[in-house]
Amino acid sequence: MKVVLLGYMASGKSAVGKLLAKELNIQFVDLDDFIEKKEQLSISEIFKLKGEIYFRIKEGEYLKELLNFDKNLIISLGGGTPCYGNNMEIIKNKSKSFYLNASINTIYERLIGETSKRPLVATLGTNNLKEFIAKHLFERNQFYERSDNTILVNNKSISEVSKEIMTFI
Secondary structure: OEEEEEOOOOOOHHHHHHHHHHHHOOEEEEHHHHHHHHHOOOHHHHHHHHHHHHHHHHHHHHHHHHHOOOOOEEEEOOOOHHHOOOHHHHHHHHOEEEEEEOOHHHHHHHHOOOHHHOOOOOOOOHHHHHHHHHHHHHHHHHHHOOOOEEEEOOOOOHHHHHHHHHOOO
């Protein structure tokens, strides 16, 4: 069994994934962490040194590698992963996918204090952040909505989201 958590940055994919893996007693893999180990560079360094196109190619390769592992995994994706190449088709064919759907305001509140850790929003000021999130969600939603299940995460604890996902597994 492969369970894939997708959605916009700061929607809770990693936090929920870790708890879900613990509750199901299976391994959790954050795709960004996996990429960093394989590339021996941080995501920010990959973007800066090699560019977003290189990153997206490697992201797709490593996603396929994880989905082809011969063991059960909970995988959290980067926010853009489902939107590039044929990643969403691969996700649909090889896993049970969950879109953690957070509102623009929820994402904004979660991101406001950690923009420096996120390459796509690191250079934005707080005034431009909400508009950036809205634009990206509009562009990416068509991919996110193709997941097997949508879980609304606004005002829910990590535990509540995890329990809701477990009802579908």
